[in-house]
Amino acid sequence: MDLFIGVAVFAVVLWYAFLYTRRHEAPRIPVLPSKSILGHMPAPGVTIYEWLAKASKQYGPVFGIRILFVNMVTVNTAEAMREFFEARSSIYSGRRAPKMAELAGMSEGVLFQQDPHQLRQGRKFLASGLQPSALKAYQHVLHVHVVHFLDRVLRAPTKILTLVPMLPTGIALEIAYGYRLKDEKDPFVQRARKSVNRFIQATAMSLEDGFIVNWMPLLSYLPSFLPGMSFKTTAAEWDVWSKANAAEGFNTVKQDVANGTARPSLLQRALEDQKGTYDEYLLMRTATQVYSGGSDTTTSALKTFVLAMTLYPEAQAKAQAEIDHHMANKGAGRLPNYASDRDDLPYVHALVREVMRWHMPAPMTTRTATEDNVYKGYLVKKGTTLVVNMWSILHDEDVFPDHEVFRPERWLDGTLLAKFDADPLDVAFGFGRRVCPGKYLAIDMLFTAIVSTLTVFDIRKAKDTAGNDIVPKEEYTNRAIVAPLPFPCVVTARSDAAKQLVDNAMSAIA
Numbered sequence: 001m002d003l004f005i006g007v008a009v010f011a012v013v014l015w016y017a018f019l020y021t022r023r024h025e026a027p028r029i030p031v032l033p034s035k036s037i038l039g040h041m042p043a044p045g046v047t048i049y050e051w052l053a054k055a056s057k058q059y060g061p062v063f064g065i066r067i068l069f070v071n072m073v074t075v076n077t078a079e080a081m082r083e084f085f086e087a088r089s090s091i092y093s094g095r096r097a098p099k100m101a102e103l104a105g106m107s108e109g110v111l112f113q114q115d116p117h118q119l120r121q122g123r124k125f126l127a128s129g130l131q132p133s134a135l136k137a138y139q140h141v142l143h144v145h146v147v148h149f150l151d152r153v154l155r156a157p158t159k160i161l162t163l164v165p166m167l168p169t170g171i172a173l174e175i176a177y178g179y180r181l182k183d184e185k186d187p188f189v190q191r192a193r194k195s196v197n198r199f200i201q202a203t204a205m206s207l208e209d210g211f212i213v214n215w216m217p218l219l220s221y222l223p224s225f226l227p228g229m230s231f232k233t234t235a236a237e238w239d240v241w242s243k244a245n246a247a248e249g250f251n252t253v254k255q256d257v258a259n260g261t262a263r264p265s266l267l268q269r270a271l272e273d274q275k276g277t278y279d280e281y282l283l284m285r286t287a288t289q290v291y292s293g294g295s296d297t298t299t300s301a302l303k304t305f306v307l308a309m310t311l312y313p314e315a316q317a318k319a320q321a322e323i324d325h326h327m328a329n330k331g332a333g334r335l336p337n338y339a340s341d342r343d344d345l346p347y348v349h350a351l352v353r354e355v356m357r358w359h360m361p362a363p364m365t366t367r368t369a370t371e372d373n374v375y376k377g378y379l380v381k382k383g384t385t386l387v388v389n390m391w392s393i394l395h396d397e398d399v400f401p402d403h404e405v406f407r408p409e410r411w412l413d414g415t416l417l418a419k420f421d422a423d424p425l426d427v428a429f430g431f432g433r434r435v436c437p438g439k440y441l442a443i444d445m446l447f448t449a450i451v452s453t454l455t456v457f458d459i460r461k462a463k464d465t466a467g468n469d470i471v472p473k474e475e476y477t478n479r480a481i482v483a484p485l486p487f488p489c490v491v492t493a494r495s496d497a498a499k500q501l502v503d504n505a506m507s508a509i510a
């Protein structure tokens, strides 16, 4: 009896302590009301980042939403992002894997790393090879892959969109592993593509093509034999496969280092020049994120470039006139690139910046709060998920009244950049401690691929059977990494001299 009274008194004290704490806690960031069980899950065909951008005009830069049973805080302006992710980076630099990605073993490496020490190590490993000064060592790798890309397009111009992914995947594999791909059927490339596709599926958050367990994580505790639990078998199979895939690439480089035959790469440097600095398992998993992080994002931006050139021929003509003038003076007989020509090609630079603004590859990212924090009088509890909507910055109608139009000129005189203080070439890569580690590689790769493509090819609208232009629709996939859906266009070499330029470059690298 005494025990019963003791337990009851203890429970009452605990309950009052809880109520007292709650009463004295700051209020939470208000969640927009919703009567639907799905909460603010966007309807099929509606993108959440566009919806949030519109809602932020009414509810302010920071507000809460609910999707099924999960509440999240959304952040929609550059100012608020700086305040959360730069000024308070020690609190808001966590990132949790969607449940399916966690079950499939994809939370290892850097992207969804929970352990601060491992995260620091992984980011240090990537930065050691991907910061601007280190990238100089890979200029030749970029050149070789871009020349191969141009050559492939020359041979099969109608396939330009399907040829694009090989370019960033090939560069990523060579930089991470020192592996030079052979052709489209190369088994290493096939495995890298499979790995990226699975990653995209596992992290998809839309009801159309995502896994429901990402929104209802408790499902993962139910037994596998119940109906609807097939995701568990899939996750287990993907987990085994992705470990084996990561190990195969890693062990090959390790063996090559031991034999003294390893080609220069991030892994070779870590295992040879910086031997003993990093945990080997972390290296193994992080190396795969060079291609899972770099392939589809850069592919998306390059496809957006092709779409923009198809829809906006006047922008293409201006860029080509600038390139022709510059190369006639300074670079006859060679292809332009980022390191040597960027400063002399302001219009092309503005065009690359506008590609990243018009349809950024990753319109949103997520973070989690790693401790309780009060933001503008509101309590953000430890573990809260924050949705970082970079799209709303680069499509803010107050800054870009014609935000849907592709117009490189807006960046030319620097006034907008100075006034706006949110460069697409920064914003599109995130904020603070978790900013994209491949940002400088991606910008170099994009500039070099775009300027070379414009040097060699014209991209035009296709014609229908009656000879009329087919105007492609600006339709995009609706996933964490967006990309244009296939569209018609015609690609032709600009001249025999342009073809010769590619042939000469191919002979020089053979």
Ligand code: HEM
Pocket: 095, 110, 111, 112, 123, 126, 130, 289, 290, 291, 293, 294, 295, 297, 298, 301, 360, 361, 362, 364, 365, 366, 428, 429, 430, 431, 432, 433, 434, 435, 436, 437, 438, 439, 441, 442
């Ligand atoms: C146009 C190309 C690219 C875009 C638009 C892009 C965009 C992003 C964004 C928005 C993030 C999240 C940042 C944040 O949370 O603040 C990110 C993270 C990441 N990116 Fe990129 N990225 C690109 C290319 C690359 C490349 C080439 C690599 C290769 C190394 C890469 C590797 C990664 C990795 C490993 C992360 C996770 C970092 C972390 O969680 O700490 N990305 N990227």
